[in-house]
Amino acid sequence: MQNSTATRLTTLTERVATVYQELFNELPVINGQAVYPQMPEFQLTYFIHQALSRHYFVQLQFKAAPEVAPMTVSGHLKQDAAGHLILRAPQLTTIVTPELLRSIQRVTV
Numbered sequence: 001m002q003n004s005t006a007t008r009l010t011t012l013t014e015r016v017a018t019v020y021q022e023l024f025n026e027l028p029v030i031n032g033q034a035v036y037p038q039m040p041e042f043q044l045t046y047f048i049h050q051a052l053s054r055h056y057f058v059q060l061q062f063k064a065a066p067e068v069a070p071m072t073v074s075g076h077l078k079q080d081a082a083g084h085l086i087l088r089a090p091q092l093t094t095i096v097t098p099e100l101l102r103s104i105q106r107v108t109v
Contacts, residue, residue, distance in 0.1 A: 033069040036061050036103040047104045048085065051077045057109055060087065061102045074107055 029035065039047070051058045057076055064070035075089030077096070085096040 033072065035070055036105075038063075039101075039103045044098060044101055044104060047106075048077065048098060051104065051106070052079055056106045059105045059107050060096065061104075062100050063102045070102055 047058075050056065055076060057074065059072060059074045061070050061072045073087060073089055073092065073094075075087045075092065078086045078088060080086060085098065087094050087096050
């Protein structure tokens with residue numbers, strides 16, 4: 001009984017947070033996810049360089065089709081010998097193509 005109450009409370013809390021975000025957030029929201037504006041190429045390049053040289057923990061948001069929530073991933077960016085960008089997250093390691101990025105933000109831990 002206690003577990004089902006906790007589950008309902010968690011679901012209700014998540015729903016209230018989503019509705020609050022949709023109502024009071026200045027950014028557009030799709031499926032509970034804020035959609036950041038497209039950064040210009042020079043800004044993306046500069047922020048990627050900063051993340052690589054200063055080893056920042058960053059949040060990347062990738063481009064998506066209209067009315068589809070964009071994928072957002074957090075982790076550390078690295079660059080291999082061939083110049084590929086590699087995102088290392090706790091449960092994910094992937095190659096990042098800068099042309100597919102919508103935004104990059106430093107995350108304070």
